[in-house]
Amino acid sequence: MKSILKPLLMVAAMATGMTAVSTLPALALVELNVNKGNVEPLPIAITDFQGGDALGAQISQIITADLKRSGLFAPIDKSAFIEKITNPDAAPRFDDWKVINAQALVTGSVSKEADGRIRAQYRLWDTFAGQQMSGEQFFANDANQRRVAHIIADAIYERLTGEKGYFDTRVVFIDESGAKNARKKRLAIMDQDGANVRYLSDGRSIVLTPRFSPNRQEITYMSYESGQPRVYLLQIETGQRELVGNFPGMTFAPRFSPDGQKVIMSLLRDDGNSNIFAMDLRSRSTTRLTNSTAIDTSPSYSPDGSKVVFTSDRGGRAQIYVMGADGSGQTRISFGDGVYSTPVWSPRGDLIAFTKQTGGEFQIGVMKTDGSGERILSSGFQQEGPTWAPNGRVLMFFRDSAGGPKLVSVDLTGRNEQSIPTANFASDPAWSPLLE
Amino acid sequence: MGRIAALTRNPVMIALVAMLAIAGCASKKTPNNAADLGLNGAGAATPGSAQDFTVNIGDRIFFDTDSTSIRADAQTTLARQAQWLNQYKQYAIVIEGHADERGTREYNLALGARRAAATRDFLVAKGVSASRLKTISYGKERPVAVCDDISCWSQNRRAVTTLSGAGS
Numbered sequence: 001m002k003s004i005l006k007p008l009l010m011v012a013a014m015a016t017g018m019t020a021v022s023t024l025p026a027l028a029l030v031e032l033n034v035n036k037g038n039v040e041p042l043p044i045a046i047t048d049f050q051g052g053d054a055l056g057a058q059i060s061q062i063i064t065a066d067l068k069r070s071g072l073f074a075p076i077d078k079s080a081f082i083e084k085i086t087n088p089d090a091a092p093r094f095d096d097w098k099v100i101n102a103q104a105l106v107t108g109s110v111s112k113e114a115d116g117r118i119r120a121q122y123r124l125w126d127t128f129a130g131q132q133m134s135g136e137q138f139f140a141n142d143a144n145q146r147r148v149a150h151i152i153a154d155a156i157y158e159r160l161t162g163e164k165g166y167f168d169t170r171v172v173f174i175d176e177s178g179a180k181n182a183r184k185k186r187l188a189i190m191d192q193d194g195a196n197v198r199y200l201s202d203g204r205s206i207v208l209t210p211r212f213s214p215n216r217q218e219i220t221y222m223s224y225e226s227g228q229p230r231v232y233l234l235q236i237e238t239g240q241r242e243l244v245g246n247f248p249g250m251t252f253a254p255r256f257s258p259d260g261q262k263v264i265m266s267l268l269r270d271d272g273n274s275n276i277f278a279m280d281l282r283s284r285s286t287t288r289l290t291n292s293t294a295i296d297t298s299p300s301y302s303p304d305g306s307k308v309v310f311t312s313d314r315g316g317r318a319q320i321y322v323m324g325a326d327g328s329g330q331t332r333i334s335f336g337d338g339v340y341s342t343p344v345w346s347p348r349g350d351l352i353a354f355t356k357q358t359g360g361e362f363q364i365g366v367m368k369t370d371g372s373g374e375r376i377l378s379s380g381f382q383q384e385g386p387t388w389a390p391n392g393r394v395l396m397f398f399r400d401s402a403g404g405p406k407l408v409s410v411d412l413t414g415r416n417e418q419s420i421p422t423a424n425f426a427s428d429p430a431w432s433p434l435l436e
Numbered sequence: 437m438g439r440i441a442a443l444t445r446n447p448v449m450i451a452l453v454a455m456l457a458i459a460g461c462a463s464k465k466t467p468n469n470a471a472d473l474g475l476n477g478a479g480a481a482t483p484g485s486a487q488d489f490t491v492n493i494g495d496r497i498f499f500d501t502d503s504t505s506i507r508a509d510a511q512t513t514l515a516r517q518a519q520w521l522n523q524y525k526q527y528a529i530v531i532e533g534h535a536d537e538r539g540t541r542e543y544n545l546a547l548g549a550r551r552a553a554a555t556r557d558f559l560v561a562k563g564v565s566a567s568r569l570k571t572i573s574y575g576k577e578r579p580v581a582v583c584d585d586i587s588c589w590s591q592n593r594r595a596v597t598t599l600s601g602a603g604s
Contacts, residue, residue: 208575209542252542252546317502
């Protein structure tokens with residue numbers, strides 16, 4: 001694992017008495033193939049971490065929930081366990097785990113260091129091969145107990161699937177409360193599983209469409225606080241806010257460039273149409289990318305920063321277009337039966353997620369970057385606004401039903417849909433990147 | 437929200453809401469200029485008052501789905517608005533553009549903006565000074581009708597001419 005999370009978390013390969021962390025990409029036990037029929041979830045046994053009183057069980061529970069919600073793993077109920085793990089560093093009795101069909105086994109321990117930090121270590125065992133697949137230890141501040149569990153879940157996911165995990169991530173979203181015609185909207189941030197909610201605005205002004213910067217420290221969003229709706233930047237930790245640009249009209253639909261140096265957004269023209277601009281955050285210079293008498297909005301960069309996908313109704317109704325990051329070569333890519341909007345480029349670069357309205361439904365789907373290979377992952381009466389998990393395997397969006405919106409995730413097979421628990425109604429989710 | 441509560445307790449305002457609402461849909465009124473001005477609704481509206489504008493002229497027009505063209509019925513309303521606004525020049529004007537919920541958020545912000553601009557341009561063509569007119573889009577953030585069917589959506593696709601400034 002390459003991430004060193006300073007200063008909150010540290011990761012180190014396990015010291016003596018432990019098999020070295022595997023650096024070779026040994027065979028993955030789970031095959032990720034989004035085009036395959038049914039992906040059979042891998043049966044996995046996750047034992048309670050030893051020590052730390054309730055903390056050990058809590059860490060195991062968070063790992064279990066993460067892996068289960070991915071749809072790729074089938075955690076085995078603890079009541080079926082035969083062997084009681086007493087020494088998580090010793091080889092388990094593999095036969096006891098094979099007989100309950102646990103193809104992978106997780107053991108671990110947690111303890112408090114003298115300096116108050118928490119030390120958590122895990123080992124991942126391949127029960128049928130009868131050997132350890134990986135083992136690592138992590139240190140965390142007391143406040144980051146859940147985060148340690150998510151990092152371990154990511155390590156297990158990566159070791160077993162060969163893909164990066166996405167559990168140690170956060171989501172910014174809009175918390176909604178109150179009557180539909182006078183909705184109170186607050187900027188909020190939480191862990192990807194709905195825990196650790198923090199509010200970042202007081203609800204006095206309408207706030208919309210928050211999006212993370214690549215370094216996870218800032219968000220850009222739209223607010224009505226000055227009367228005229230405009231795009232802002234917010235430093236998450238300090239709460240420092242700043243207007244992006246000084247344009248005469250409404251600015252909206254902001255997103256960061258992949259290098260974090262620019263914000264791309266729509267600017268309302270005096271004639272009522274909207275064009276796309278990019279603003280360099282250092283020089284404050286702005287570049288106009290589109291100049292049409294149409295609605296051009298919802299721009300999203302490709303991960304290499306060379307292209308931008310956006311929505312435009314220049315052809316009559318809203319469709320998806322791709323252009324160079326300098327505005328060159330604007331080309332329509334969506335040609336299906338319906339109206340397309342909210343395109344978002346996958347962090348892997350291979351797909352574009354979108355909202356499609358057709359036949360009285362709102363669908364969440366993906367297409368290749370040339371518009372081919374469209375696949376609908378979720379259909380509903382009212383749902384929109386997909387955001388990608390950083391590994392490009394899962395989308396989160398919001399669905400309106402029973403009086404207000406709630407957050408939902410779906411994987412690229414379209415078969416694993418999960419609701420994200422939130423205290424109130426919730427909309428406009430944006431997934432954070434992984435820390436590098 | 438306080439305004440909404442006050443509004444629903446006020447029988448005269450309820451009558452006004454009922455008049456504006458399209459039948460068959462439970463409707464609540466969002467804060468509008470009449471409510472903002474704290475009108476009690478007692479008696480007929482004073483000519484030239486904001487209440488006069490809302491009740492006797494009509495402060496809003498409606499649009500077809502995903503459309504920003506000013507319909508024939510809306511043209512009649514806007515012509516009346518222009519005449520009134522040209523008579524009572526003390527008001528500054530903010531035109532709010534709104535969309536129904538059957539569109540995605542950012543697109544609907546743009547759509548609401550275009551509706552507000554189309555309304556502004558119509559009023560300007562009818563002689564209202566452009567310097568008195570501002571626009572703002574609420575996209576689908578402030579529905580006036582809150583049920584989930586076509587009759588409600590049609591009320592939410594609107595541009596509302598609101599009065600502000602010295603005269604109000």
